[in-house]
Amino acid sequence: MNLSTIEMRHLRYFVGVAEAGSFRAAAERLHITQPPLTRQVQQLEEMLGTELFVRRSRGVELTAAGRMLLDDARNILILTEQALTRSQLAGRGELGRLDVGVFGSAGLDFVPRIIQDFRRLYPQVEVVLHSLDRDEQIKALSQRRLTVGFNRFFGDEIGLEWEVILTESMHVAVPALHPYAELKELAFSALEGQPLILYPRKPRPGFIDHLMRMFHTQNILPKVEQEVDDVVTAVALVAAGVGLCLVVDSACNLSLPGVVYVPLRKQDKATFNLCLIRRSDDHSPLLEAFIKVARVQRGSKNGGLQLIR
Template sequence: MASSFMDFRRLSCFVAVVEQKSFRAAALKLHISQPPLTRHVQMLEESLGVQLLVRSAAGVEPTAAGQLFFEEARNLLALAQQAGERVKLAGQGRIGRLDVGVFGSAVLGAIPKIVRAFRERLPNVEVVLHSLDRAAQLKALRERRIDVGFNRFFTEEPDLAWEVIQTEPMSVVVPERHPLAKRASLSLAELAREPLVLYPRAPRPGFIDYLMRLFHDRGLTPQRVQEVDDVLTAAALVASNLGLSLVTESGRSLSIPGIVHVPLAPADRATVALCIIHRRFDDAAIPRAFVEVARSLGQAATEADRPGKRRRSR
């Protein structure tokens, strides 16, 4: 039975039908006629002994078993494609490929610098970035779909290793015409009296929870908090005069008219850690070299971001 349902052509047909919610649309996507595509899916169901698809008013949808098989089949196809690409790279004389999980505001600052430095060191390695939240990064690392990941908050995992490579100071994003925009610094007590726009809504616990702890540790409760998905949306709402926000150093690189960045008051200054994570027992040369580059640049960036070396910017 294994040889029957592991036919990658059948898997591709099944995945296309689920994604397109239609046999006809899937056939068009795969550039084949509909009858053989339908037969491939039927043979897949026969070899597995379960019904994978049902028709509904919304189109073709997977059964519970079909949804599970869809996720596994998509992973298998991705792994097969990745294997083929790596063999092709080797045949072309290129050294290899590094898949990196990234997220949120860090793609605006630290991560591009690390990738650029790594490519200067190993120019024949292809670096592919994948936008994944923390949970998705952990899953992708275990499934070997990425080699390293970046995020801000990790807990101990027996099979994964992580380390802080950089700490970033935070600043307040203020509407340009707001009375507080001309201040040299702002305290958390002052922010607690203003409407706040915080991010991201998920995953939790995360950056929002960290910020709320900063307030609560000082006996403060923010007046009103609006949660949004990302730093760009938060900055846009600040520019629209809907509140204030807090961003890391990476987020300061957003060029949005109508906002200014004001440092936190010295007594309230706080930093947020940027972490790199990888498989604990993976001694592959390329991921190891990338971690070394990230660690080196992270140390230099943290030194540069120490108080007294930063300027207030608009």
């Protein structure tokens, strides 16, 4: 007995006859003529070395061996169909798992909206979010523990590539009782002499270095009150009246009592980029679909494109 010669059609025809109760009715359901259907079932019985049906004048009945095979044959057919469907979905980027790295304020607005839109379009894809700083994201990507990452600073890395996915304007978080809280916009030069809370302390270079370059360009000597690890801690200190801090658009979603966000003047050109990083050799349909949603979401945020599939 060579079971390797059994094909899917043998099982499909066997299940068809078992469920229909006769070769004639099964042939009609399967849209084939009766003689080839009969031959396929006979071949299956020969390969198994046992009869699967008791033939009667008014139809067929399963033998003990037939009853034993029926449930397993049904399961095999179902699992095969599921496997093929899952493979097709994965090939179109509609099934699988995405591990997404994010850090700081990027996790407060833009990235969650990308994930929300992506899950709406591809509900069968599992999206797992990981809080990792830039160096941790680079390491995880290189080790294939991460699919894609979002951060503010990326340089050239072997085997990785990045693109600016969003440019955000900057605001000043000020205590609600501070005189600046009444202003509609603020000049960057107005920060001179003000106690400032800077973040994050690492990794470097980072947001702190970006701000220092801006201060240097305008010949401002910043009065640094504290350096902290993240934007949430910085804004919490603003709420406590310790000082002011600079944030990007996304961080304005941090709604803490006693904090007002005042935008910097447009002429100060105070912006900060968010980058997307990926492996250079990863061109999977799943990742490409995710990046497409990220790019469209960028256009939607800027008042341009609308999310389409």
